[in-house]
Amino acid sequence: MEAEPLARRYLDLLLGSDRHRASVLILDAVGAGMHVRDVYLKVFQPTQREVGRLWQTNQISVAQEHFCTAATQLIMSQLYPHIFSTERNGHRMVASGSVGELHELGIRMVADFFELAGWDSCYLGANTPAADLLRSVADQQAEILALSATITYHVAALEQVVRAVRATPGLERVRVLVGGNPFNAAPELWRQVGADGWAPDAGSAVILAETLV
Amino acid sequence: MPVEATGRGLAILCDVTGIVRQVLRDDLNLGPRLAPDVALIEIVDPSSRGKTLSFLAELRANGTALDWELTLTLDGRPDTLHFAGLVLGKDAWVVGARSRLEIPQLYEGLIGVNNEQANALRAAVKKQMSDGARRNEHDATTFADIARLNNELGALQRELARKNAQLERLVEQQNQFIGMAAHDLRNPLSVIQAMSQFLLNDPRGAPTERQAELLATVHRNSEFMFRLIEDLLDVSKIQAGKLELDRVPTDLAALVARSVALNQVLAERKQIRIDLVTDPALPPVEIDVAKLEQVLNNLISNAVKFSPQGSSVEVRLDGSGDQVLLTVRDHGQGIQESEIGKLFRPFGKTSTKGTAGEKSTGLGLVICKRIVEGHGGTIDVETRFGEGALFRVVLPTVALPIVAAPDGA
Numbered sequence: 007m008e009a010e011p012l013a014r015r016y017l018d019l020l021l022g023s024d025r026h027r028a029s030v031l032i033l034d035a036v037g038a039g040m041h042v043r044d045v046y047l048k049v050f051q052p053t054q055r056e057v058g059r060l061w062q063t064n065q066i067s068v069a070q071e072h073f074c075t076a077a078t079q080l081i082m083s084q085l086y087p088h089i090f091s092t093e094r095n096g097h098r099m100v101a102s103g104s105v106g107e108l109h110e111l112g113i114r115m116v117a118d119f120f121e122l123a124g125w126d127s128c129y130l131g132a133n134t135p136a137a138d139l140l141r142s143v144a145d146q147q148a149e150i151l152a153l154s155a156t157i158t159y160h161v162a163a164l165e166q167v168v169r170a171v172r173a174t175p176g177l178e179r180v181r182v183l184v185g186g187n188p189f190n191a192a193p194e195l196w197r198q199v200g201a202d203g204w205a206p207d208a209g210s211a212v213i214l215a216e217t218l219v
Numbered sequence: 220m221p222v223e224a225t226g227r228g229l230a231i232l233c234d235v236t237g238i239v240r241q242v243l244r245d246d247l248n249l250g251p252r253l254a255p256d257v258a259l260i261e262i263v264d265p266s267s268r269g270k271t272l273s274f275l276a277e278l279r280a281n282g283t284a285l286d287w288e289l290t291l292t293l294d295g296r297p298d299t300l301h302f303a304g305l306v307l308g309k310d311a312w313v314v315g316a317r318s319r320l321e322i323p324q325l326y327e328g329l330i331g332v333n334n335e336q337a338n339a340l341r342a343a344v345k346k347q348m349s350d351g352a353r354r355n356e357h358d359a360t361t362f363a364d365i366a367r368l369n370n371e372l373g374a375l376q377r378e379l380a381r382k383n384a385q386l387e388r389l390v391e392q393q394n395q396f397i398g399m400a401a402h403d404l405r406n407p408l409s410v411i412q413a414m415s416q417f418l419l420n421d422p423r424g425a426p427t428e429r430q431a432e433l434l435a436t437v438h439r440n441s442e443f444m445f446r447l448i449e450d451l452l453d454v455s456k457i458q459a460g461k462l463e464l465d466r467v468p469t470d471l472a473a474l475v476a477r478s479v480a481l482n483q484v485l486a487e488r489k490q491i492r493i494d495l496v497t498d499p500a501l502p503p504v505e506i507d508v509a510k511l512e513q514v515l516n517n518l519i520s521n522a523v524k525f526s527p528q529g530s531s532v533e534v535r536l537d538g539s540g541d542q543v544l545l546t547v548r549d550h551g552q553g554i555q556e557s558e559i560g561k562l563f564r565p566f567g568k569t570s571t572k573g574t575a576g577e578k579s580t581g582l583g584l585v586i587c588k589r590i591v592e593g594h595g596g597t598i599d600v601e602t603r604f605g606e607g608a609l610f611r612v613v614l615p616t617v618a619l620p621i622v623a624a625p626d627g628a
Contacts, residue, residue, distance in 0.1 A: 062270050064277075068288045068299045072362045079373045086377070090384035108266075108363060110370045114377070121381075128381070131374035133367065159265035 007035060009048035017053045020074045021066065029081050042088045043122060046115050046208065050078055054111055075111060082114065095124030097219055099150035100143050103132035104160035104167075112186065112208075113154040119208035120152075120215070136167050140174055149179065150215045153201075154186040161188050165199040172200065181218040183211055228300065228316030228325050229253060235311055237275045244325070247293055247300075247315075259313065264290040264297055278304040278311055283343045286319055290363075297363040305343065398455040401448045408448065411441040443578055450582035453513075454565065454589075462593040464507040471504050471511075471543060472497045475536050478515035486523045489575055492531040493519065501538045504616045510590045517583045518547045518610050524573040525551035525608070542596075543614050550607040554600070562600060563588045587612075 007015070012035055019028040032045060057074045060066040066074075101117035103110045110132055117129040128146050130139060143151055151171060155164045164184065171177050181202040189195050189204045196204035202218060205211035230244040237259035245253050252262055260271045267290040278284040284304045290297050300315040303322045314325040415438040418426060426434060456462075479495045486493055522532040526549045533548040552571045554562065561567030566581035573579070591598040595615045602608035 062273060064270070064273065064287050068290075068362050072366050075366070076369045079369065083373060083376045083380070086380035090380055094388075108366050108370070110373070114373070117377075126381075129374055129377050131371050133371065157265055 009040075009044060012040075013049045013052050016049055017056055017074075020053070020057075020077050021070060023070075023073060025073075025077045025080070028077060029084060032081050033084060036085065036088065042085050043119070043209070045085070046082075046118065050082065050111070050115065051207070053078065075109070078111060079114070082111075082118070089118050089121050092122055092124055094126060097124070097150075097215075098126045098128075098146050098148045099152060099215065100128045100130065100139070100146055100148040101152040102130040102134055102139055102154075104153065104155045104164045105132060105134075105136070106160055106163065107132040107154075107156060109156045112156065113152065116152050116154070116185065116208045116211050119212050120150075123212045123216075125150075125212075125215075136170055139167060140170060140177070143171070143180055144174075144176055149219045150181050150183060152183045152185070152211060152215075154184065155188055156186050158188045161195070161199065168200040181215070183214060183218075185211060228314055228321055230312070230314045230325055231259075232310050233259060233313055234309075235275065235279045235306065237271070237311075237313075240310065244314075244328075249291075249293075262291060264292055266290060274302060274304065278306060278313075282306045285343065286322070289315070291315075299362060394455045398452060401451045401455065405445070405448050405452075408441055408445050412438060412445060415441060443580075447580045447582070450580045450586065453586050454582055462510075462589060464510065464593055466505045466507055466594075468503055469506050469508055469511075471506065472501055472536060474508065474511060475515060475534065475545070478512060478519055479534055482516070482519045482523055485520070486532070489523065489526070490529045491523055491526050493523070493534060494531055495534045495536075497536040498538055501536060501543060502540065502616045504538075504543055504614060506594060506614065507590075510593075514587045514590050514612065515545075517587050518545075518612070521583065522547050522549035522551075522608075522610075524575070524577045524579075525549055525571055527551060527574050538616070541616050543616060545612040545614070546609055548607065548609045553604045553606050553608050554602045555604050559600065559602065563598070 012031070016028055016031055019025075019031060032049070035049075036042060036045060054075070057066070057071055061068070061071045099117075099120050101113050101120070103113045114129060117127040120127040126146070128142060128148070130142055134142075142148075153164050153167060155161050168182050168184075171180055171182060182200070183203050183205060184196050184199060184201040185205050185207075190206055193204075203214050205214045227246040228244065229242075229247050229249060231239050231253065232241040232243060233239045239253065239255050239257045239259065241255060242253050249262070259275065260268045263271050270287065271289055274284050274287040274289065277287075283306070284302075287302045288299050289302050290299050292298070298317075300317060301319045301322060302313065302315045303326075304311050304313045305326070306312075312326070314322055316322050316325055415434050419431060419434050419438065425431075475497065476495060479493050483493050519532065519534060526532055530550045532550075533546075535544075535546045535548075537544045551574065554569050554571055558569040558571075561569055563584050565585050567585075568579055568581045588598050591612055591614065597613045598611065600608055600610050
């Protein structure tokens with residue numbers, strides 16, 4: 007099936023609470039040769055955007071919105087055998103959403119894209135306290151730290167994390183990448199928070215990272 | 220005088236831009252957050268601000284906006300309330316309740332006996348109820364909590380998958396190392412074997428009796444090491460489940476007969492007889508010939524090894540429909556019950572000894588198990604100490620679909 011009708015069918019199944027069929031739909035597509043990257047970019051990402059739009063225009067309930075997100079998260083995890091089986095390129099990164107963020111799918115996709123490109127990617131949930139985040143970056147010897155914020159409200163917390171990274175001895179070589187709606191809307195915001203770069207999506211994040219290491 | 224409402228929530232009078240003019244009810248204890256001149260978009264969570272503006276826009280455009288879910292922080296946690304708005308005159312009456320059902324109740328309480336307004340509201344709510352059939356009712360469950368829990372589980376799952384992949388890579392590396400080491404050991408070993416054999420049979424000068432004894436020991440041990448290395452190579456190849464089977468339609472009866480005939484030669488030295496009974500109506504099978512030969516050889520030679528002089532080994536081959544059954548029975552010592560668990564494990568040697576002093580590498584049955592299971596079959600043993608052993612192999616006749624290893628492409 008082509009990507010667009012696949013995405014539409016996927017969304018319909020999720021809105022009908024049919025997680026099982028939605029999962030089978032995706033796994034079959036991958037089995038038939040669709041690359042995981044395309045599933046992420048052409049199915050999951052547009053679906054999440056549409057779910058967000060339906061919620062904002064009051065066409066779906068909060069229950070449906072959460073269900074769709076949770077279902078996609080689960081189906082993403084079913085694709086892990088494909089994501090974690092690529093050759094290592096020796097680079098390491100850590101990815102995390104901002105404290106208080108409920109919407110983690112975007113930054114998780116970024117981590118998975120890095121993994122697909124051969125990076126060792128450690129993903130930390132949004133509830134990770136800043137101290138633990140820094141410790142992970144040190145332990146993993148990460149070269150890249152990717153942070154995301156989906157609403158402007160969380161950018162302040164993100165900025166704190168960037169400052170903490172700069173102030174921690176041993177993490178001088180870590181490059182910080184940021185992303186999310188506030189950064190898309192204000193193209194120079196990444197500079198203001200002290201980051202080393204900004205990317206609009208998962209694919210470009212990997213490319214940017216490779217220029218920085 | 221307003222009728223006492225049974226609904227609980229908040230109720231305000233505001234202008235059409237959402238600035239509060241009057242607080243009519245505050246059952247949710249918002250206190251100073253809900254006060255005149257405060258804007259509705261300030262009261263909701265930042266994530267719902269955009270949606271609140273849309274709510275106000277619809278309210279202005281249609282005169283009503285019903286059942287909009289907006290998120291507020293209540294008691295320190297994000298919670299979702301159902302909001303509704305109704306424009307009457309120049310004011311908007313906005314209510315927020317935990318459930319959809321409480322909305323009309325709140326309104327009835329506020330508006331009280333004004334029939335015209337109550338009727339307008341009832342009509343609007345009734346229409347919305349029938350439109351909103353797709354959405355499910357929800358209670359005060361905080362979806363945010365569930366979402367967070369789910370996120371944490373998801374992160375844990377990802378880390379687990381990552382660690383598993385790392386582990387698999389390590390095991391693969393280890394296997395390769397074993398394979399390489401075994402390979403490199405083989406050559407020098409075969410030299411030792413050959414040289415010692417040569418010295419024993421040197422046409423230009425036979426060794427003394429003492430020398431012959433020593434050479435025989437050298438030869439015997441190098442032979443054992445050679446077999447061990449062969450087995451190690453086998454195991455490392457199939458250890459990680461990467462068994463490659465070349466399955467072809469095979470005459471299994473002929474294969475078994477051949478293996479029996481080969482082992483009969485060795486069995487004769489111990490005056491052991493190998494009896495073979497084959498089902499004439501054996502269904503055709505698809506198997507890897509070389510690998511099954513290995514299994515057959517292993518089981519039958521084991522049976523001979525552990526049988527006393529003058530006894531017999533029975534090999535049976537039966538089958539029907541979709542599977543075949545191979546059994547190899549010996550009347551040797553059998554295996555202690557406590558040691559049966561060791562049988563199919565690497566280097567799991569039991570205390571039962573070969574009756575002519577033969578030594579085991581401890582890898583034979585592991586290899587058999589991997590090969591049999593790779594074919595989709597099963598292997599087990601029935602034994603009692605002092606009464607011999609019966610090894611049973613069940614194989615499906617048709618090759619079961621092989622699950623291909625997933626790759627990124």
